[in-house]
Amino acid sequence: MRHAWTLTKVRMRLAMRNRAFIFFSLVLPLLFLFLFLGLFVRGNVAGVPYMLASVLALTIMGSFWGLSMQLVTFREQGILRRFRVTPVGAGAMLASSIASNYLLTLPTVFIEFFVARRLFHMRDWGNLWGVFVLVTLGIITFASIGLIIASVTNTAQETQVINQLLWLAFLFFSGATIPLPVLPVWIQQFALFMPATYLVVGLERVLIGHVGAFAIRAELLSLAVCACIAFLVSQQLFRWEPESKVPRSAKLWAASAIIPFLLLGVWETTYGHVRSTATTDFMDTVEQVVPRTGGRLRAVPQNGAPEDTAPQDPGVESNPK
Amino acid sequence: MCYRCLFNVSVPIIDVHNLTKSYGAVQAIRGVSFSVEEGEVFGLLGPNGAGKTSTVEILEGLRPPDGGTVSVCGLDPQSSGNTFKQEIGAVLQSTALPDKIRVGEALAMFASFYTRRRETNGLLDRFGLTDKRNAFYSQLSGGQKQRLALAMSLVNEPRVLFLDEPTAGLDPQVRREIYDIIEELKREKKTILLTTHYIEEAERLCDRVAIVDQGQVIAYGTPRDLKQRAAGTSRIELRLLRPESEDTLRALEGVADCRTTDGLYLMHSTRVPQTIVSLVKYLETQGNELSSLEITAPSLEDVFLELTGRRLRD
Numbered sequence: 001m002r003h004a005w006t007l008t009k010v011r012m013r014l015a016m017r018n019r020a021f022i023f024f025s026l027v028l029p030l031l032f033l034f035l036f037l038g039l040f041v042r043g044n045v046a047g048v049p050y051m052l053a054s055v056l057a058l059t060i061m062g063s064f065w066g067l068s069m070q071l072v073t074f075r076e077q078g079i080l081r082r083f084r085v086t087p088v089g090a091g092a093m094l095a096s097s098i099a100s101n102y103l104l105t106l107p108t109v110f111i112e113f114f115v116a117r118r119l120f121h122m123r124d125w126g127n128l129w130g131v132f133v134l135v136t137l138g139i140i141t142f143a144s145i146g147l148i149i150a151s152v153t154n155t156a157q158e159t160q161v162i163n164q165l166l167w168l169a170f171l172f173f174s175g176a177t178i179p180l181p182v183l184p185v186w187i188q189q190f191a192l193f194m195p196a197t198y199l200v201v202g203l204e205r206v207l208i209g210h211v212g213a214f215a216i217r218a219e220l221l222s223l224a225v226c227a228c229i230a231f232l233v234s235q236q237l238f239r240w241e242p243e244s245k246v247p248r249s250a251k252l253w254a255a256s257a258i259i260p261f262l263l264l265g266v267w268e269t270t271y272g273h274v275r276s277t278a279t280t281d282f283m284d285t286v287e288q289v290v291p292r293t294g295g296r297l298r299a300v301p302q303n304g305a306p307e308d309t310a311p312q313d314p315g316v317e318s319n320p321k
Numbered sequence: 322m323c324y325r326c327l328f329n330v331s332v333p334i335i336d337v338h339n340l341t342k343s344y345g346a347v348q349a350i351r352g353v354s355f356s357v358e359e360g361e362v363f364g365l366l367g368p369n370g371a372g373k374t375s376t377v378e379i380l381e382g383l384r385p386p387d388g389g390t391v392s393v394c395g396l397d398p399q400s401s402g403n404t405f406k407q408e409i410g411a412v413l414q415s416t417a418l419p420d421k422i423r424v425g426e427a428l429a430m431f432a433s434f435y436t437r438r439r440e441t442n443g444l445l446d447r448f449g450l451t452d453k454r455n456a457f458y459s460q461l462s463g464g465q466k467q468r469l470a471l472a473m474s475l476v477n478e479p480r481v482l483f484l485d486e487p488t489a490g491l492d493p494q495v496r497r498e499i500y501d502i503i504e505e506l507k508r509e510k511k512t513i514l515l516t517t518h519y520i521e522e523a524e525r526l527c528d529r530v531a532i533v534d535q536g537q538v539i540a541y542g543t544p545r546d547l548k549q550r551a552a553g554t555s556r557i558e559l560r561l562l563r564p565e566s567e568d569t570l571r572a573l574e575g576v577a578d579c580r581t582t583d584g585l586y587l588m589h590s591t592r593v594p595q596t597i598v599s600l601v602k603y604l605e606t607q608g609n610e611l612s613s614l615e616i617t618a619p620s621l622e623d624v625f626l627e628l629t630g631r632r633l634r635d
Contacts, residue, residue, distance in 0.1 A: 006433045010426060017421040017457075078416040082473075085381050085411045086434045087403040241383070242415075 003088045007096035008103070011070075015104055021066060026108050029059040033112050037120045046288035048122040050179075050281070052112065053203035056131075057176045059108055060138040061196055063101050065163050067146035071097060072159045075150075080240045090238040094147055094231065101143040102136070109135050130206030133213045133220060138199045141223040144230030145195070145257070151237035152246050152254045170196035175204075181279040188275055193258075193265035198222050201274050204281040218264070218272075225260040233257050332395070334359045334481055334512050335380065340389035342375050342536075349375045351536040352389070357529075359480075360510035362503070364527035366517055366621060372536040373516035374414055377485050380514065381411050394480050407435055410479030412470045414486050420459035424450055424469055427458065428476065435477035448472040448502070464495030471502055482506070484515045488522060500525060520622045532625055539628050547624045556623055557588040557596065560612040561604070574599040578626065589623060 015021045036051040074080050083093065113131075116122045125131075149166070153159040171177050173187055174196035180188055191197040202219035205211045213220060237250045268274050333356035342350040350372045357363040365373040378384045379391055382398035382405060391398060396405045418427050428445065432438040445451045448468040453461060461469065467487065474482055484503070488496040496519075503526050506513060517523055523530050524544045532540040532547065540547055554577055564584070571579040575592030590596040593616060604610060 003434055006430055010422065010430050013426070014419050014421050074419070078413070079419060081383070081413060082416040082418065084383060085406065085409065085413065086431060087406045088434055089403075 001092075004092040004095040004099065007088070007092060008099040011096055011100040012104055015066075015100065021104075024062065024066060025104060026111075029055065029062070029108050029112060030115070032058055033115055037116065044288075045121050045123055047285055048116055048120050049126060049207040050204060050285040052116045052122065053200065053207045054176050055112055056109060056135065056203050057138075057174070057196065057200045058171070059105065059112065060135060060199060061142050061167075061170050061174075061176065063105060063139050063142040064146035064149060065167065067097050067101050067143050068149035068153070068159050068163060069156060071147070071150035072153055072156050075239060076156060076242050078242055081242070084240040090235050090240075094234055094238060097147060098140055098143040098231070101146075102139045105139050106135075124210075126207035127210045127212050130211060130213045130216060131203070134199065134202045134206060134216065134223075137220055137223040137227065138202075141195055141199075141227040141230070144227045144234065147234035148230050148237075148254050148257050151234045151239070152251055154245055169194065173197075175200040175278060179278075179282045180275065181282045189269060192268040192272065192274060193261050195223060195226050195261055197274065198264075201278045201281075205277055208281045208284060209277070218268075218274075222260055222264045226257060229260060230257040333357055334394055335363070335514060336390075336392040337376070337380070338390045340376065340379065340391060341387045342372075342379060342384065343387055349536050350379075350386075353531075353533070353536070353538050354389075355531045355538060355541060357481075357512060357514055359512050361528045362507050362511075362513045362515060362526055364515045364517060364523040364530040365533050366520070366523040366527075366530050366625075367533035368518055371533040373518075373533055374485055376533070377483050377514065377516055381409065381413075381483050382406070407437065407477060408480045409483065410474035410477060410481070411483040412467075412474050412485060412487050414489065416470070418458045418469075420457060422458050423455050424458070424461070425454040427469065428472060431473045432476040437478050439476055439478055441476065444472040444475060462495075463491055464498060467491060467495070467499060468502070471499070480512060482511055482513045484513060486516055486518070488517070488519065496522075520620055523621055530621065532621070532628065534625070534629050540624060544621060547621060548619050554589040554591055554619055554623060555593045556617045556619055557586075557590055557593065558613075558615045558617070559586050559588070559600075560584055561586065562610040562612055563607075565604075565607070565609065569603070570600070573603060589619075589626065 015025075033052075033055045036055050037048060040047065040051055071080075080093070113125070117125065145166075149159060149162050153162055173183070173191050174180070174194055175183070175191065176196060180191060180197065180201070183191070198219040202216045202223075205216055205219075209215075233253050233256060237246070237253055239246070335355075335357035337356065338354050340350050340353040341348070353372065353376055355363070365376060367373050375384065379386045380393055380398060382401075385399050393405065394408045396408070398405050422430075425441070425445065428441040432441050442451075445454055448471060450465065450468060450472065453465060458466070458469075471484075471487070474484075487503070488499050491499065500522065503513065503515070507526065507528075515522075515526060527544060529541070529543050530547060531538045561584075564581075565586075567579050567581055567586075570576060570586060570588060573596055575590045575596040576588050577591055578589045580587050588596070597614075597616075601611075
């Protein structure tokens with residue numbers, strides 16, 4: 001524990017001295033915030049929580065990227081092997097990766113909240129306790145996914161490829177950038193198998209629906225189980241040496257981290273509420289935003305037939321050709 | 322009671338017996354055995370790929386052996402975990418630190434991992450890094466990085482210090498600086514296991530040397546003892562005005578071997594006076610002349626040459 005904390009402090013210092021880290025972890029999320037809130041909400045206060053949920057999700061999801069790259073680079077450069085001859089174990093090294101990531105992401109989350117509330121006049125803070133729990137679990141989960149990626153890739157190039165693929169899936173199929181209810185039904189169903197979706201929907205619920213941590217227990221549980229499995233698996237697969245290549249069996253171990261999401265995805269598809277609550281939160285927001293901004297958005301209900309979400313009153317309809 | 326206790330024989334601090342290690346089809350270590358006494362500087366000397374680093378990495382606990390037994394400070398490096406790591410210090414061959422870590426931070430961080438630790442300011446001072454305390458690792462020269470690596474290896478007052486090619490890739494001046502540091506540690510009676518492919522390093526620093534080639538120890542003893550094995554031959558280094566073939570020089574009286582590198586002829590002779598006379602006579606007949614001539618006592622290089630028929634850096 002003492003070693004993990006020492007490493008956490010040093011790694012935080014190293015990150016703060018890294019310009020790329022500052023850009024991707026602080027500047028880019030804030031750019032997303034201003035883009036989403038400035039362009040899409042266009043001054044309509046009612047839309048701020050929905051967009052803030054998306055930006056927070058993007059900030060949290062980004063945890064896996066930097067962490068996996070840093071660990072793989074440390075291994076490639078022979079930095080990890082220097083620690084191997086000391087009493088530092090794999091657990092301390094991995095725990096410090098998650099802890100430093102968490103402590104470095106929190107300020108960005110605070111700034112995003114503050115900007116949304118002060119500059120974009122978000123009406124309230126949502127359910128702050130729910131937000132805190134979700135943000136905490138979200139960062140730990142996505143950082144743990146980063147650990148798995150670092151475990152199953154041998155080089156920084158390989159890590160980049162895996163990161164790009166995962167990032168694109170998280171970005172476009174989870175509801176973080178394109179609202180889940182407007183995506184085709186098959187993508188909505190696919191989204192139920194991704195951790196990112198539970199983070200996005202959970203954040204929407206605590207920010208828009210003001211629900212507490214108990215109401216999003218399914219989302220929290222899935223993230224927590226994924227984090228635990230990913231951490232344990234990455235501890236088993238951890239490699240200190242640049243030349244020790246990943247064995248084939250390791251990839252099977254790594255795949256086990258998606259088991260909770262496979263199970264949850266199947267359960268959600270059959271009995272779940274995630275798609276319906278995502279649709280409710282989206283509709284609530286649209287109903288408040290559309291009359292003023294004149295947008296015409298279509299949510300895809302769970303039976304697959306598109307549903308016009310804009311108000312039917314022709315007097316309010318404001319999307320003239 | 323064991324015979325060592327009975328006859329008051331000291332227990333070696335490092336004991337390696339019949340060590341083997343393979344990487345796929347390549348047998349890197351083939352039955353290596355040696356022991357190191359406390360307070361001794363022991364060298365593993367051999368060319369690249371001889372199995373020195375694999376041996377040291379097994380002793381450091383970084384790799385598991387395929388066969389044989391290994392003991393360091395009475396502990397098995399593979400199964401003793403942190404108890405073992407508390408006892409050793411290491412300068413690894415291919416390692417680094419993060420570019421943006423400061424020298425003082427690195428030393429303090431590594432010191433914090435151990436229960437027994439030295440005062441880091443003293444180490445910075447001793448290794449001439451006090452001025453660089455706040456410098457980033459990326460700003461250090463090769464020599465400074467190596468001095469920092471040595472300082473870090475001593476933060477826990479280790480009982481055994483492993484130095485894997487500590488001067489590889491450094492320029493001669495920096496290498497001499499590192500030699501001075503190691504000699505100082507030797508005076509303090511630190512137990513050091515050093516690997517090198519530099520003859521002068523082994524001769525200057527080591528109390529005993531094991532010459533390693535193709536995964537086997539081919540000779541073992543003090544540098545003086547080993548050199549006596551090649552005492553039958555002397556080393557003649559010469560340069561000529563015009564080049565001559567190696568075969569011609571090899572045919573001269575008393576010459577056991579002749580090789581040339583960049584115009585420098587290195588001959589080994591069992592009868593130096595006869596060799597010199599026949600060389601001068603031969604050059605006169607060819608209208609050729611000596612540019613330089615040096616006769617030296619045999620070195621560990623000569624021992625290696627005698628044992629393997631190859632030069633260390635071939």
